[in-house]
Amino acid sequence: MLNTKTIRKSFPAIEAGRLISNNAASTQIPVQLLDLLNGLAAGYENVHRGQSQASISITEMFESSYDTIAQFIGAPSKKNIILYRNTTEAINSVMYSLMTEFKDGDNVVTTHMEHNSNFVPWYGMAKEILPKFGINVEYRLVKFDKETGVLDLEHMKSLVDNRTKIVCCTGASNFLGTKNPIKEVRKIADASGYEQPNGMKKSYFLLDGAQTVPNIYIDVKDLDVDFLAWSFHKMLAPFGVGALYAKEEILQSMRPFLYGGDMIADGSVYPHTLEYNELPWKFTAGTPNILGTILSAQALRLLMDFSLNPGQEVYFMTGKKLEPSEVEKAMDNIETHEKELAAEALELLSEIPLVEIYGPKDPADRTSLFSFNCPGINPYKLAEELNKCGVESRAGCHCASLAHRYYDMKPTIASCRLSFYVYNDLEDVRKACDAVKKCAGINS
Ligand SMILES: Cc1ncc(COP(=O)(O)O)c(C=O)c1O
Numbered sequence: 001m002l003n004t005k006t007i008r009k010s011f012p013a014i015e016a017g018r019l020i021s022n023n024a025a026s027t028q029i030p031v032q033l034l035d036l037l038n039g040l041a042a043g044y045e046n047v048h049r050g051q052s053q054a055s056i057s058i059t060e061m062f063e064s065s066y067d068t069i070a071q072f073i074g075a076p077s078k079k080n081i082i083l084y085r086n087t088t089e090a091i092n093s094v095m096y097s098l099m100t101e102f103k104d105g106d107n108v109v110t111t112h113m114e115h116n117s118n119f120v121p122w123y124g125m126a127k128e129i130l131p132k133f134g135i136n137v138e139y140r141l142v143k144f145d146k147e148t149g150v151l152d153l154e155h156m157k158s159l160v161d162n163r164t165k166i167v168c169c170t171g172a173s174n175f176l177g178t179k180n181p182i183k184e185v186r187k188i189a190d191a192s193g194y195e196q197p198n199g200m201k202k203s204y205f206l207l208d209g210a211q212t213v214p215n216i217y218i219d220v221k222d223l224d225v226d227f228l229a230w231s232f233h234k235m236l237a238p239f240g241v242g243a244l245y246a247k248e249e250i251l252q253s254m255r256p257f258l259y260g261g262d263m264i265a266d267g268s269v270y271p272h273t274l275e276y277n278e279l280p281w282k283f284t285a286g287t288p289n290i291l292g293t294i295l296s297a298q299a300l301r302l303l304m305d306f307s308l309n310p311g312q313e314v315y316f317m318t319g320k321k322l323e324p325s326e327v328e329k330a331m332d333n334i335e336t337h338e339k340e341l342a343a344e345a346l347e348l349l350s351e352i353p354l355v356e357i358y359g360p361k362d363p364a365d366r367t368s369l370f371s372f373n374c375p376g377i378n379p380y381k382l383a384e385e386l387n388k389c390g391v392e393s394r395a396g397c398h399c400a401s402l403a404h405r406y407y408d409m410k411p412t413i414a415s416c417r418l419s420f421y422v423y424n425d426l427e428d429v430r431k432a433c434d435a436v437k438k439c440a441g442i443n444s
Contacts, residue, residue: 002337003310004425010306011423021432022392024174024211024369024419026233032302032316033238033295040291047290048262048281062290064319065297066280071322072300073228074219075245079279082251083293086242087210088117090229091168093244093257093283094206095121100255101197102165104135109159109203110168111142111151112406113176116399118168118208142169146407149176149359149366153184162193166204166226171212175400175415176359177342177366179216182207182223198253210234214421215338215367217331219324220245232292237299241292244283251279258285306422307333334422338368341420341429345370348433352440358407358415369419371398373409374440379416385439386416391432393418 008014010030020028045054047062066078075081084090108122119139126137140159143152151169160167167189172179189203196204206227212218213228214235220228228245232238246254256263256276263285268275276282301315304322307330314320342363349357354375360366373379383395394417397404404413418432 001340001425002307002333002422004423006310007306007423008425010302014423017390019391019428019431020424021418021420021428022394023421023424024234024367024398024417025394026239027214027236027421028423029238030236030299030302032313033236033299036298036317037238037291037295040294046287049287058290061294062288065293068297068300068322069243070245071324072327073213073245074221074324074327076221076248079248080220080245080251082244082246082280082283083288083296084242084244085240085289086233087115087208087229087231088242090242090244091117091206091208092121094166094227094229094246095125096257097254098166098204099125099129102130102135102137104137106163106165106194107138107140107159107161108166108168109140109142109156109164111144111156111170112402113144113149113151113173113178113400114168114170114402115174115208115210116401117210118170118206119402122168140164141402144176144178144403144406148361149173149178151178151180151185153181153188156185156188160188160192160203162195164189164192164194164203165196166206167192168206168208170208170210171218172215172367173359173400173403174211174369175371175398175403175417177369177371178359179212179365179367182225186224198249204250211367211369215331216335217328219328226250232296232299235299236303237296238292240289241296243296248279251283256283256285258283260285262286303334303422304330307331337422338420339363341424341426342366342368342370344426344429345418345420345433348430349436352437355440367419368421368424369417371415371417372436373415374436377440378412379414380412382416382436382439386432386435389435389439391418391435393432 011028013028043054045058047059066081070078122139126139142156169185189205192203194203204226207225209228209230213230231242265275265277304315357372379395383393386393396414
């Protein structure tokens with residue numbers, strides 16, 4: 001288990017007495033990042049846009065943040081990292097960048113367990129945008145097992161063919177908690193034989209890592225994903241920054257998503273031609289979220305320290321390289337911790353008569369989020385009652401609208417969800433689950 005006693009001291013929200021159990025939406029901000037934000041005020045400046053010492057220093061901090069982010073996911077270099085506002089924008093950027101490469105008759109394969117941000121952009125492209133240009137592209141949805149929450153890989157195989165330009169799949173479901181077999185999905189995308197304009201003969205594979213990167217060790221080279229999108233606000237950083245990893249050869253040939261300043265090579269813009277800036281700046285149009293980027297990278301470093309060196313600052317605000325073996329160790333600790341929380345939550349929630357808990361029954365197969373419905377109680381009402389007991393939950397579709405429809409829930413297409421992170425301990429899980437029992441009319 002992680003040293004939650006020490007970790008918890010860093011979080012003003014926990015110190016204030018809150019039971020933080022809606023972490024799959026967003027995690028809490030630690031005091032170290034708030035102090036860092038204050039500390040940055042004295043050297044506040046823009047990046048790539050000035051010759052002052054302040055501008056030079058902040059540019060160095062900003063650019064080295066990209067190195068930290070690249071190291072955390074095992075990417076070859078900062079050239080592979082593009083920063084946007086969140087996962088949603090990162091996935092949209094892939095859609096808009098690739099859109100002009102789609103040919104009439106191509107398809108996109110995604111799944112019934114996706115967050116809307118990995119379905120709706122493809123829906124929009126296929127139904128609303130490309131038909132206006134006379135190009136018909138289909139999207140296909142892979143099923144999952146309603147009992148186990150497991151993705152149906154045989155169904156995926158049957159949907160992917162030599163017209164599948166991209167397979168888009170989540171690494172972990174934000175509704176079921178299911179951890180998907182990423183390497184198996186890669187193999188299916190590899191086998192399609194789709195001819196990409198850059199010469200690759202396979203479908204691209206976009207991994208939605210919003211619930212994966214914060215909870216599970218991800219090495220993009222080992223997993224061989226073409227695109228990975230995730231958000232830092234789900235792993236201790238403040239709101240506002242999400243990342244897209246992509247293979248360098250794809251980024252070199254791909255059209256930019258946003259056009260404007262800084263994404264072009266300085267001095268290389270003429271009335272009838274221009275040249276793009278080098279990677280990753282080719283995809284960084286306009287003034288970026290500089291403070292957010294620095295804080296996001298330091299959130300990763302802090303997460304490393306929370307896991308490996310609680311109470312010490314070995315990675316936070318040091319230039320120490322994040323070695324893959326160390327990141328793996330740190331994330332394995334986090335995964336083990338979450339597994340213990342998951343085992344406790346599954347056991348306690350299962351004691352509620354007729355409760356329906358969605359997703360895998362084995363804690364090893366899921367992240368530490370739990371969506372459930374209690375018989376006879378509207379999930380929104382349940383969430384309100386939980387709030388009165390001091391337990392923070394989320395009721396609704398959690399933006400996993402397709403999966404909720406898939407269960408044909410009645411009368412309300414919604415569930416209630418609890419989700420835990422590195423600062424939660426077993427006591428938090430017990431308090432939250434006891435409150436669910438109480439609000440569901442069961443005395444614990
Ligand atoms: C699996 C998954 N994908 C995408 C997103 C969207 O993330 P964001 O709102 O940061 O764009 C979420 C957020 O909950 C998610 O859980």
